[in-house]
Amino acid sequence: MSQNEMPIAQPFELPCGLKLSNRIVKAPMSEMLGSGDNQPNEYIYRLYERWAKGSFGLMLTGNVQVDERYPGLMTDMIIPSKDKLDITKWKQYANICQSHGTPTIVQINHAGRQSPLGKRPFREPPIAPSPIPLSIGDNIFARTLQYLVIGTPIEMTRAQIDEAVEKFVEATEFMAKAGFAGVELHASYGYLISSFLSSKTNRRNDEYGATSKDRMRFLFRIIDAIRAIVPQTFAVGIKLNSTDFSTGGLLEEEEVYDQIRWIDEHGGIDFIEISGGTYEHDTRSKRTNRLDTNFIEFVAKVRKTTKIALIVTGGFRTREGMNDAIRSDACDFVGIARPVCIQFNLPQILLSRDIPDNDARAMRYNIRGIQLFNLIPIKDISSTIRVFWHNWQLHRVAIENREPDPTLSIHGKIFSIFLTKFKKIIPLFVLSFAILYASFL
Ligand SMILES: Cc1cc2nc3c(=O)[nH]c(=O)nc-3n(C[C@H](O)[C@H](O)[C@H](O)COP(=O)(O)O)c2cc1C
Incomplete structure (x- = not known):
């Protein structure tokens, strides 16, 4: 197959007008390189210089925390208080990422109930829609760890909700000024936005939680407030995770299709990234499992529910598998995370006409x-x-x-x-x- 016919090599334009040269996306990966002031540093620059040369159609950065009091990890990239914010560092970050022409979108996050430590008084609990502690296991060891390290979150007041919305807005405005092409709202893995979406972690009786649609209000407020301040050409996406919706996850499966439909109707979103399973299974080893099948079915239903551009992330390893997913219209983009920690230039291999299909795949490793x-x-x-x-x-x-x-x-x-x-x-x-x-x- 010539490169021109390959689905992954086709260009795409997002509704905001952002043009992407191919369908391969570097998925968000927390770099754990924050130190000192937790703003971009030489290490981050060196890392993204490598990915920038990799020929991705789009890069999504690792999650950047919008509130220094509630990060996921103390090694995250964090937007500090205004007096410490150094835009030159972020401009350099945006420049390096985009130095070879790949638009780069920053994933922004608030860790909510999953923030063990932050710039807040020692042992002050994190905040969440409802005071429901995170469960890391039922045995005594896990429960003690949970009690000592994470604790029970405080139920957010309306003022705290307003403040959290404002943090996302300020972060977005700042990233637009720094020169990034957009932001992706991290609405998965149990962090603040996703904990608002779920009835298991959001037991509020007010307009932020009384009904399934009310649980969307926090997200919709963020989208509207962001759209009101960024240029029309700035991309806004959302990351959702399928295991947040499966048994044992935060949401019931049917609930999520409603939520995606409401996101679609609400508007203002350029793409949805979904992850949480293994989309492509290795046909040579004939391995597949129930989770993979669930994920593939989940993606197919999401596709029927919305016309919003879809990035599917999880398990893509071969050119054939990626081309098949786009050709069969399961998604518009394939996101790749773990393999590009080993092969920074994987898209070049996948897109090269000189490499036959059998060899155009990520390296295998155990x-x-x-x-x-x-x-x-x-x-x-x-x-x-x-x-x-x-x-x-x-x-x-x-x-x-x-x-x-x-x-x-x-x-x-x-x-x-x-x-x-x-x-x-x-x-x-x-x-x-x-x-x-x-x-x-
Ligand atoms: C080191 C590492 C860090 C990650 N950090 C993030 C993150 O900050 N935000 C996010 O949405 N997903 C994060 N993920 C999940 C990936 O984006 C992706 O959904 C997952 O690894 C499945 O894709 P893969 O099979 O291509 O690795 C991370 C994954 C890894 C391996």
């Missing part, structure tokens, strides 16, 4: 040592460790200025972190051990 974490009784621990492993790959490039290493083992990395952090006390440790040993002789 994360060495991940099995050990399945034994720890904390919900989602091994998927969290997988995320860390991918972050370590990003850090090799960004901090150490080295290439990613798909053979990196988790135990090896933990050991090397331990050595680096405790280098100074190792002689003391060895000496104490020697004294103890000698005293037994």
Whole structure:
């Protein structure tokens, strides 16, 4: 197939007029590179310089926190208070991302009930639509950790809701000034916006929670307030997650189709990104599972529910799989996250006419040592460790200025972190051990 016929190589124009040269999107990935003032730094620049050369049609940054009091992690990129905000750093970030012509959209987020720490008094709980604590497991270990680290969130007052809307608006206005092409509202994974959407985490009786449509009000207020201040050419998207809607997730499945229909009717949105499963399954290994099938069915129903441009993220690894998804009209774009922590130029491989279909795919790798974490009784621990492993790959490039290493083992990395952090006390440790040993002789 020639490159011109490939669905992934086709250009696309979003309703705001933003032109994208192909259908491959770098999906958002929290870089965990925030330090000092948590604004863009040399490490972030080095990382995005690599992706900028990768020939993506669109890049979505890792989540940037709109309120420094409630970040997801203290290593996130964070928009600080106005007196500390340094627009030159963000302009440089936008310039680097777009230096090879790929429009870049910033994912903006408020961690809500999932903010263990932030620039707020120690042990002050996070905020959420209702005071429902996060569950990380039912055993005593998980419950103690939950109690000590995260606590029970405080129910937001109307003034706090207004303030949170304002934070999203200020963040958007700022990103437009910095030169980014748009923002993506992070409305998934249980963070603040998604916790408003769900009846499990939003038990309010007021206009922000009394009915399913009321639970959309927080999101709609943000969209309207953003649209009122940004130029028409600025893109606004939303990220939703299918596992937020499946059994055990935050929403009932039928509820979400209503929500997507309401988002469509409300207007003001250029695209929806959905993730949460594995869209493309490896036909060579003939592996598939119920979750994959659910995800594919979910995507198909979303597609029937809305005409908004759809990015599907999750499990895309081969040119054929990506082309099939777009050709069959399941989505308009494919988002790729984990593979581009190892191959920064993956889109070039996928789009190259000289590379046959069989070779046009992401590198296969197994994360060495991940099995050990399945034994720890904390919900989602091994998927969290997988995320860390991918972050370590990003850090090799960004901090150490080295290439990613798909053979990196988790135990090896933990050991090397331990050595680096405790280098100074190792002689003391060895000496104490020697004294103890000698005293037994
Ligand atoms: C290291 C890492 C960080 C991530 N951070 C974010 C994030 O900040 N925001 C977000 O919406 N999704 C985040 N994700 C999820 C990805 O965007 C994506 O939905 C998921 O990895 C599935 O796509 P994949 O199979 O191509 O990796 C992250 C994933 C990884 C591996």
